[in-house]
Amino acid sequence: MTDPDHADPVRAAAAAPRRSLFVDLTPLRESPPFARLWAGTAIAGIGSQITIVAVGLLIYDLTHSTLAVSLVALFALPPMIVVGIYGGMLADVFDRRKVALVAAVGAWASTAGICALAWAHSPAVWPLYLLTMLNTVAATVLSSADTASTPRLLRKELLPAASALNGISTGIMVTVGPAVAGVLVAAVGYGPTFSIDVITFTCAFLGVLTLPPIVPEGGAERPGLRSLAEGARFLVHAANIRTSFIADIIAMTFGQPRVLFPAVGALLIGGGAVTVGVLTAAYAIGGLLSSVFSGPLGHVRAQGRAVGRAITVYGLAILVFGAVLLVQTIDGRGRVGADWSEVHLPALAAGAAALFVAGGADNVSAIFRGTILQASAPDAMRGRIQSVFIVVVTAGPRLGDLYIGAMSTIAALWAGPVVGGILIVALMLLYVRRQRSFRAYDALRPVP
Template identity: 60%
Template sequence: MHVRARSIPSPDAPVSAAPGSGRRGLLVDLSPLRESPAFARLWIGGAITGIGGQMTIVAVGLQVYDLTASTFAVSLVGVIALIPMICFGLYGGMLADAFDRRTVALTAAVVTWVSTAIIAVLAWSGSELVWPLYLLTTINAVSTTIVGTTRQAILPRLLPARLLPSAAALSGIAAGVMVTVGPALAGVLVAGVGFRWTYTIDVVLFVAAFLGIASLPKILPEGGVSRLPGLASLVDGWTFLRTAPNVRMTFIVDIVAMTFGNPRVLYPAVGTLLLGGGAITVGVLTAAGAVGTLLSSLDSGRLGRIDRQGRAIERAIIVYGLAIACFGAVLAWVTFSGTATHDAADANLPAIVIAAIALAVAGAADNISSIFRMTILQAAVPDAVRGRLQGVFTVVVTGGPRVGDLYIGLAASAFALWVPALAGGLLVVVLVWTLVRVQGAFRRYDARTPTP
C-alpha cells in the first residue's frame, strides 16, 4: 500500500532563507517561533502540557508512597512502564512513517489525556487501589512516548534545516522548565490542595497539547509508504540505519555517555554518606544538571552557526565526560581527606558547590550534544524513514540511562562511591575520542550538506 505525501499548506509554511542569512544573536534564537506559526503553537502547547505531565509523575509517586509506605512500590511506577515505552517508541515511529503524523500524534494525545483524566477520577472517588495507578501511568507513558516520537518527526516539515538547531535548543529550554516547574508545582499542590486537584489541573493543562497538534496541517511521509507498521517495516528502518554511519554514530556516542557517565543513582548515598545535607544536597545535585541544560539552551544563536556538527558532538561529550570525572574526583577527595560527613545539618558546602558546578557543566554539555544529535537525525534522514529512526532514538535515550544506572550501582557496590563517576567519566572521554577517529567521516559531517 502506498500513501502519497502531501506538503504543508502555505499559511504555516516556514519562511525560506539561504543558509547563513538573517543574522542571529548570541543568545536564544527565537527564529523558529517567528518563522513557523505551526511550530510555535506546537512548542507552546508541548511546554505547557509537559509541566502538567511532570506534576502528575511526581504526584503519582507521592500517592503510591502514601498508600504503601514503600520506596520499592514507588520505583515500580517507572520500572513497569520501561519495556512498554521502548516497544511503543519503536511502534510509534512506524506509525509516523505510515500515516498522517498529525493524526497519529492527536490520537496518542487523546489516550494520554484520557488516562490522566481517569487517574483524576480515581482520586476524586477516594480509591486506595495501587494497581490502577501502575496500569494508567504505563498507558500514559506509552502514549506520551508516541506523541514525542511523532512530534520530533514532524518538526523538520515545519522548519528549514538551518533552524533545526535553534528548534532543538528551544526544546531544551522547554524541557528545563518542565522538570523544574512541574515537580515544584506538584509538591506545592499536593501539600496544599491534595492529589485530586493536582491531577485535575494536569487534565486542564493538557488542552494546550490539543491546540498545538490539532492546528497542524496533514503531514504524510514524503515519498510514499512502502510498508505498514509491522516487523518488515521495523527491519527496513534498521536496514537504513546500517547504511547511515553518521546517524548511527550519534546513537553510539550517546549510549557510551549515558552508560558510563550518568551518576544520578549516586545522589542519595552521596547526600547521606559523603557530602552531608541529606535530601537538600540530593535536590541541589539533581537540579544542577537541569540548570546547565537551561543555560546552554540560551546560547542557541551561537549554536545555530556551527556547521561541523559531528565535531561539536564529539567535543561536547568529551567535556561531559570530564565534568562527570570531576564530580567523581570531588567524591574521592572527600573520601580520602577525611572530610566526609553523615550529618544532614552539617553539610560540606565547598564540596557540594564544586560538585554542583561539575554537574551543571555536564548538563550543559549533554544538552549541546543532544541539540546536534537531534539536528543530524532530523536533517540527514529521509522523511519516509524519519519516524522509525526517531523511534530508535527514543529507545536509546530511554534505555541508555537505565543501563547506566546498573553500571553505577554495581561499580559503587563493588568498589566505592567515587569510583563509577571518576572512572566512567574518563572512560567516556577515551571511548568517544577513539570512536570518532575510527569513523573519521563523522568528525567531517557538515550541516550544509547533511548525509546520513
C-alpha cells in the same frame, strides 16, 4: 508551505540569520504551528517533570531503596522500545497529527492513574511501575510524531534553531518541574503534586490539535515487519545517524546519576526533597542556558565533531560529580540529615556546579544530534528513525538508572558516576576517532 527537503544548502547558508550570541527565534515567528506546538509541549512538560521526580520520591519513601527507584527503568524499557518503534511506523504512514493525539490521550490517562493512587495513599509499588511504564510508552510515541513533524513545519536551515528552542523548552521543563516537585512534595504531599501534571497536560492537546494535517511523503511501507526491515536497512547504511545514537547511549548509560538524588539528599549531602530538586534543576539550568546562548551553534558545520567534544565534556562533569560524592562520603557521613537545615552546603554547591556543566554539554550534544537526524533523513523515514532516536534518548538514561542503582548497591553512591565518567571519556575518544564520516560531517551537505 515550504518543503525543507528540497532547499539548496548553499542558498540556505546564505539566507541564515546574522550571527548572534542568543538563540534564533525565527522558527517561532515564521511558523505559527511550530510555535504553538513548542509552547504546548513546554507547559505540559513542566507537569511531566513534576511527576517524574515525585514518582521517584514516592517509591523511595515506600521502599527506602535506590535500586527500587531504578527499577522503574526495568519495567518501562522493553515496552517502550517495542511500542515506540511501532509508533514510528505509524507516523511514517498516517497523519502525524492524529498519531500524536492518540498518544497524548494515553499519556494523560496514565498520569491521571498515578494521581489517583497518590490521593488514595496506596502502599503498593507495582501500580506505580505499571502506570509509569504506560506513560513512558505513550510519551515516546507522542514525542516521535511531534518531532518528525518539525521538518515539515520549518525550512531546513532553521532546524538547528528549532533544536535549540526545544532545548530551551526542555530546560524550562526540567528546571521548573523538579524544583516545584521537591517543594510541593515537602509542603502539600503527593496527591496535589501529581494533580499539577494532570492539569498542565491539556496544553499538549492544544499544541497538537492546532497542527495542520501532516501526511508523510514518499510512500513508506505499512506498519509491520517489512516497514521495520526497511527502517533497519536505512539505519545500517546511515553511518552518521547511527554514530550519533551510539554516542548518546554511551553518555547516558554511564553518566545519568539522577536515581542517586533521593539517597544523596537523605544520607550524604542532606536536605531531603529540596536537595533532589536543586540537583535536578542545576542540570536543567545548564541545558537551558546553553540553548539561550546557542546563537553561534547555528553556524557550526562540523556537527559530528561537536557531538564528540560535547559528550567528552559531559563525561568529565559526571566524573567531578562523583568525586564530590566521594569526598562527602569520607568527610561528611553522619553529619547530615533529610531536613534542609542539616544540608552540607559546600558539597551541594559543588555537586550542583558539576551537574550544571553536564546539563549544558548534554544539551549541546542533543542540538547537533537532532539536527543531523532531521536534516539528513528523508521524510518517509523520519517517523521510524525519530522513534529510534526517542527510544535511544529515553532508554539510555533508564539503562543509566539501572547501572547507577546497581553500582550504589554493590559499591557506594559515588562509584557509579566516578567509574561512568571515566568510561564515557575513554569510549568517546576511541569510538569517534574510528568514525571518519562522522568527524567529517558537514551541515551544509547533510549525509545520513
